[in-house]
Amino acid sequence: MTTTSISPTADLQTQYRQLQRRRVLVLALLGLALGGIVLIDLCTGPSPFPLSQVWAGLWQPDSLPTEQQIILWEVRLPRALLAALVGAALGLAGAEMQTVLNNPLASPFTLGVSAGASVGASLVVISGWTWSLWNENLALTGGAFAGAAVTTLLIVWLAWRQGATSETVVLFGIALLFSFEAALWMIQYIADSNALQQIVFWTMGSLGRATVTKVGMLALVLLGCGLWAARDAWTLTALRGGEEQARSLGLAVGRLRLVVLLRISLLAATALSFVGTIGFVGLVGPHVGRLLVGEDHRYYLPASALAGGLMVSGAAVLSKSLVPGVVLPIGIVTALIGVPMFMALLLRRKSIA
Amino acid sequence: MNSAALHIEALDLAYGPHQVLSKLTLAEVPPGSVVGVLGANGAGKSSLLRAVARMERAQGELRLGSLDLLRGRREDLLQHVAYLPQALPQASSLRVLEVIVGVLRATCPGLSAAAREERFHSVLAELQLLPLAMRRLDQLSGGQRQMVGLAQVLVRRASLMLLDEPTSALDLRWQMQTLHALRAAARDRGAIVCLAMHDLNLAARHCDRLVVLGPRGLLAEGPPAAVLRAEVLREAFKVDARIVQGADQLPVVLVERAEPFLADSG
Numbered sequence: 001m002t003t004t005s006i007s008p009t010a011d012l013q014t015q016y017r018q019l020q021r022r023r024v025l026v027l028a029l030l031g032l033a034l035g036g037i038v039l040i041d042l043c044t045g046p047s048p049f050p051l052s053q054v055w056a057g058l059w060q061p062d063s064l065p066t067e068q069q070i071i072l073w074e075v076r077l078p079r080a081l082l083a084a085l086v087g088a089a090l091g092l093a094g095a096e097m098q099t100v101l102n103n104p105l106a107s108p109f110t111l112g113v114s115a116g117a118s119v120g121a122s123l124v125v126i127s128g129w130t131w132s133l134w135n136e137n138l139a140l141t142g143g144a145f146a147g148a149a150v151t152t153l154l155i156v157w158l159a160w161r162q163g164a165t166s167e168t169v170v171l172f173g174i175a176l177l178f179s180f181e182a183a184l185w186m187i188q189y190i191a192d193s194n195a196l197q198q199i200v201f202w203t204m205g206s207l208g209r210a211t212v213t214k215v216g217m218l219a220l221v222l223l224g225c226g227l228w229a230a231r232d233a234w235t236l237t238a239l240r241g242g243e244e245q246a247r248s249l250g251l252a253v254g255r256l257r258l259v260v261l262l263r264i265s266l267l268a269a270t271a272l273s274f275v276g277t278i279g280f281v282g283l284v285g286p287h288v289g290r291l292l293v294g295e296d297h298r299y300y301l302p303a304s305a306l307a308g309g310l311m312v313s314g315a316a317v318l319s320k321s322l323v324p325g326v327v328l329p330i331g332i333v334t335a336l337i338g339v340p341m342f343m344a345l346l347l348r349r350k351s352i353a
Numbered sequence: 354m355n356s357a358a359l360h361i362e363a364l365d366l367a368y369g370p371h372q373v374l375s376k377l378t379l380a381e382v383p384p385g386s387v388v389g390v391l392g393a394n395g396a397g398k399s400s401l402l403r404a405v406a407r408m409e410r411a412q413g414e415l416r417l418g419s420l421d422l423l424r425g426r427r428e429d430l431l432q433h434v435a436y437l438p439q440a441l442p443q444a445s446s447l448r449v450l451e452v453i454v455g456v457l458r459a460t461c462p463g464l465s466a467a468a469r470e471e472r473f474h475s476v477l478a479e480l481q482l483l484p485l486a487m488r489r490l491d492q493l494s495g496g497q498r499q500m501v502g503l504a505q506v507l508v509r510r511a512s513l514m515l516l517d518e519p520t521s522a523l524d525l526r527w528q529m530q531t532l533h534a535l536r537a538a539a540r541d542r543g544a545i546v547c548l549a550m551h552d553l554n555l556a557a558r559h560c561d562r563l564v565v566l567g568p569r570g571l572l573a574e575g576p577p578a579a580v581l582r583a584e585v586l587r588e589a590f591k592v593d594a595r596i597v598q599g600a601d602q603l604p605v606v607l608v609e610r611a612e613p614f615l616a617d618s619g
Contacts (some may be wrong), residue, residue, distance in 0.1 A: 004371070012450070013481070014378035016450055234455065234458055234459070237451070238452075238455045240445040240447055242442065243443075245452075247438075249460055250428075252431070290446055295446045
């Protein structure tokens with residue numbers, strides 16, 4: 001027990017305001033960094049564009065030659081925006097998941113949601129539906145969305161049946177992860193070489209299927225879920241003080257858990273169905289957010305989303321520049337840079353929040 | 354509402370097939386009282402408090418003045434009843450100030466920012482927690498977190514406070530601090546304070562009334578001097594105890610010997 005001098009009210013207020021200002025500043029910096037890295041993402045690729053050209057091309061498309069216009073607007077911009085949005089969606093989903101399940105290991109990846117998406121996409125690939133009515137792109141996306149949604153709904157159903165204790169939900173999610181991986185291997189084992197290649201490519205994650213429509217859809221889902229989550233910010237913050245404490249304040253913790261899991265399922269399923277497996281962002285993004293701004297969810301949720309966006313955008317840049325002339329699958333790069341980053345964070349757990 | 358009595362009659366609570374409280378009836382608790390709930394582990398102390406706080410679903414009659422605690426609106430309940438769980442506040446990276454303000458936001462949404470400020474400041478000052486206000490919960494010791502939990506309850510200024518072992522992690526000085534703060538709330542605001550506790554001497558010194566629960570329900574209730582008797586303690590805790598009079602006429606319990614655990618029925 002420290003016996004420092006007792007600070008008067010005004011002092012406490014000033015300290016708290018300073019803390020909040022610092023958090024807003026951190027959010028602003030994260031936002032700027034994300035904007036910056038998206039610009040860098042637009043500049044990098046097989047034919048590098050100088051920044052000035054990209055900048056001009058964004059505001060006055062006609063200032064660029066047609067070929068470059070097409071590369072910038074139809075290839076790079078959708079991919080760069082999709083990378084940032086997918087990262088933000090997974091970061092936000094992971095942050096909410098870790099809070100409602102009260103477990104720092106919870107994320108769409110560790111609880112099997114992305115494995116579910118892969119199983120869904122793979123089933124579409126081997127069923128041959130891709131060659132019939134739909135175009136391949138849409139079929140894969142639909143299959144993945146269904147897989148991810150079924151997974152989270154299974155988790156939600158269990159949470160509801162079991163009175164929603166967090167340990168059972170996490171254990172069930174991890175069990176699902178293992179079963180889906182087994183199912184995925186089974187599908188790969190029976191798939192022909194063509195389908196196998198497609199499945200493997202899916203599980204490595206790719207921004208190659210980005211389109212303006214997908215960017216728009218994910219942006220809408222992210223905006224909607226973000227605003228919805230903002231309404232629960234106080235409740236989620238209260239939950240971090242302890243589940244019993246939150247219940248004693250009259251908060252319906254079980255119902256909150258179900259609602260949040262449903263919201264996450266929409267967010268993660270949409271994001272994963274567009275890009276395939278991108279692990280780790282949903283796990284690490286929230287940890288970065290927590291270290292930077294603490295756990296007042298008014299700051300923690302946006303910080304986790306921005307951190308997730310930064311990670312995937314950074315990985316997108318690296319995926320194009322690590323091996324000259326080759327675009328590596330985004331999922332591989334994310335995990336490769338994500339893991340050491342996570343280790344470093346855990347080892348020096350000194351927070352500035 | 355601040356001068357409302359607590360009325361507990363024929364209270365039933367079961368966890369599945371396991372009946373914890375069975376037709377429990379207590380004498381009416383007048384406003385301004387501090388009640389100590391005693392009993393062996395598993396005797397139902399926590400369950401009683403949780404039933405009154407509507408953390409568990411119980412049957413019977415449970416009223417605070419005219420407010421029906423079992424069937425009344427939850428918003429009214431939150432206004433008047435504050436419950437401190439046995440579990441300490443979680444060691445998250447939230448600040449002490451943030452969790453206390455959070456409580457006010459959840460339970461007293463109509464409060465102005467200035468009123469909120471006044472409330473949390475006075476409770477932190479009273480408990481001498483001001484130096485900890487900006488610290489993170491995961492940087493506090495267990496005892497410090499328990500004090501934060503107490504602050505979360507006191508800041509609500511409820512007319513009925515139910516505290517489940519509020520001093521279990523505290524050193525002697527903080528134990529005194531806690532009981533003084535609770536006594537002050539009872540005296541100044543006419544609040545009713547119910548504490549589940551294990552320290553019989555602390556209970557004897559600070560409570561107006563004691564309730565002793567045994568395996569088959571209520572064993573004894575009344576003022577400390579009337580309740581703390583060797584036969585009651587033998588039945589409740591399976592110990593041989595000697596009760597002596599302290600200098601201030603309060604009973605002091607000295608436990609001499611515990612019965613072997615073989616015959617313990619829990």
